[in-house]
Amino acid sequence: MVTNNKYKRLDACRDFIVDNYHETLSLSVIAKHSCMSPYHFLRVFKDTYGETPNEYLIRLRVEQAKKMLITEQCSVSEVCEKVGYTSLGSFSSLFVKQVGLTPTSYRRKLWALSAEAYCFPSQAIPACYAYHFLGKLVK
Amino acid sequence: MITSIAHATIYVLNQDDALDFYKNKLGFEVGDDMKVEGGFRWLTVHPKSKPQLQLVLAEPKEGPMFSKDAADKIRSLIAEGAFGAGVFETENCHKTYDELIANGVEFIQPPTEQLYGIEALAVDNSGNWFSLVQR
Numbered sequence: 414m415v416t417n418n419k420y421k422r423l424d425a426c427r428d429f430i431v432d433n434y435h436e437t438l439s440l441s442v443i444a445k446h447s448c449m450s451p452y453h454f455l456r457v458f459k460d461t462y463g464e465t466p467n468e469y470l471i472r473l474r475v476e477q478a479k480k481m482l483i484t485e486q487c488s489v490s491e492v493c494e495k496v497g498y499t500s501l502g503s504f505s506s507l508f509v510k511q512v513g514l515t516p517t518s519y520r521r522k523l524w525a526l527s528a529e530a531y532c533f534p535s536q537a538i539p540a541c542y543a544y545h546f547l548g549k550l551v552k
Numbered sequence: 553m554i555t556s557i558a559h560a561t562i563y564v565l566n567q568d569d570a571l572d573f574y575k576n577k578l579g580f581e582v583g584d585d586m587k588v589e590g591g592f593r594w595l596t597v598h599p600k601s602k603p604q605l606q607l608v609l610a611e612p613k614e615g616p617m618f619s620k621d622a623a624d625k626i627r628s629l630i631a632e633g634a635f636g637a638g639v640f641e642t643e644n645c646h647k648t649y650d651e652l653i654a655n656g657v658e659f660i661q662p663p664t665e666q667l668y669g670i671e672a673l674a675v676d677n678s679g680n681w682f683s684l685v686q687r
């Protein structure tokens with residue numbers, strides 16, 4: 414079991430990732446905030462949260478990228494840079510792996526579905542909520 | 553076979569205030585915070601260790617499901633504490649209670665031995681009651 418003190422340190426690392434996801438983050442840089450060795454930190458983080466720090470970082474970056482692609486007008490390259498990737502190729506590959514579409518296709522698809530500019534379409538949220546709050550039944 | 557629950561709704565009076573409470577006082581993480589067409593804000597939070605269960609923080613507003621009268625009634629029932637938000641689990645109820653008290657969370661009942669564990673009872677800043685349980 415993770416002790417309360419250790420959990421607090423893990424939490425601090427997680428918050429550090431949230432605050433700095435757009436920077437270049439290595440395991441050793443993140444682990445420093447936990448006062449644990451990188452290997453030990455990696456193992457405890459995964460045991461506690463069910464994903465490695467890197468998996469968490471990728472998930473966070475892709476989620477931010479999805480939001481930027483829909484709600485902002487910046488280019489895919491700019492989004493890539495803003496979420497902390499230096500290589501557009503790596504960013505696109507990770508995005509495809511997580512979302513199933515390239516960043517450009519994702520933006521094109523969701524913009525086409527939305528009745529309002531720079532908003533997510535109702536299809537982006539579970540249908541029961543879309544119907545409940547927006548009166549839209551997705552068929 | 554249903555394998556898990558992915559989203560549950562907590563009706564709140566104001567999404568910004570609720571976000572502040574669940575994120576900064578309870579220590580939850582934001583799952584989604586998206587502008588959806590029709591002026592709807594899709595806002596979800598989750599405990600840091602459980603991103604699989606998203607709590608949807610939604611304001612009852614006049615719309616397809618609620619008349620203005622119904623939405624107003626729900627809002628006043630939330631404020632009166634007529635709804636419960638559910639049960640949050642902790643490994644140490646006393647410690648978490650102390651931490652949440654320090655964060656400014658209002659408790660109705662301090663940690664107390666129950667048949668199913670140690671439980672404290674708190675209220676969010678909309679009026680929803682929730683239990684904090686150590687099993």
